[in-house]
Amino acid sequence: DAQTETEMPTGSVSDEPLLGPLDIILLVCLLAGTAWYLLKGKKKENQASQFKSYSIQPTTVNTMTMVENSFIKKLQSSGRRLVVFYGSQTGTAEEFAGRLAKEGIRYQMKGMVADPEECNMEELLMLKDIDKSLAVFCLAT
Structure with a gap:
């Protein structure tokens, strides 16, 4: 009987971690990529607002060119x-x-x-x- 107890799984959780090293690396890369994408969008909004505030001043036409x-x-x-x-x-x-x-x-x-x-x-x-x-x-x- 002692041999059957050691061979049969007892149904308890094994000592394996839930996330392996590769899983952790992939999650870190995914989070870094998401943060970069979101921050990049904010920079573009700031740059776009700078362009919106620029105005072009019209120049006057010289009558000399007409002559x-x-x-x-x-x-x-x-x-x-x-x-x-x-x-x-x-x-x-x-x-x-x-x-x-x-x-x-x-x-x-x-x-x-x-x-x-x-x-x-x-x-x-x-x-x-x-x-x-x-x-x-x-x-x-």
Whole structure:
């Protein structure tokens, strides 16, 4: 009988720990990762609030830039009568507009080349104030 008592489990809890070393390491890593994730979110909220408080101040537009873009003033001051406007994405029309402006010299019309995006096109009506003036538009895709 003594042999059967030692071989049979008595139903009591063994001396094995509930958590092993690997379990403890995994739990510590999991807790550290969770803490890092939660703290990272708070830092982003603080940074976002810093960006929200920033405001952009508008700048005033100088009237000097409007005068510089006046092709009528440029024509009158340089004694030119021909203006060739170009519009192109690839530069083809710009090159052709330059050739046309140079070709105007053959017909006693000094010319200039202008980009309509940089000029005030409402001034085009004032072109009639310049004697024997001509406006040419070169557009290419």
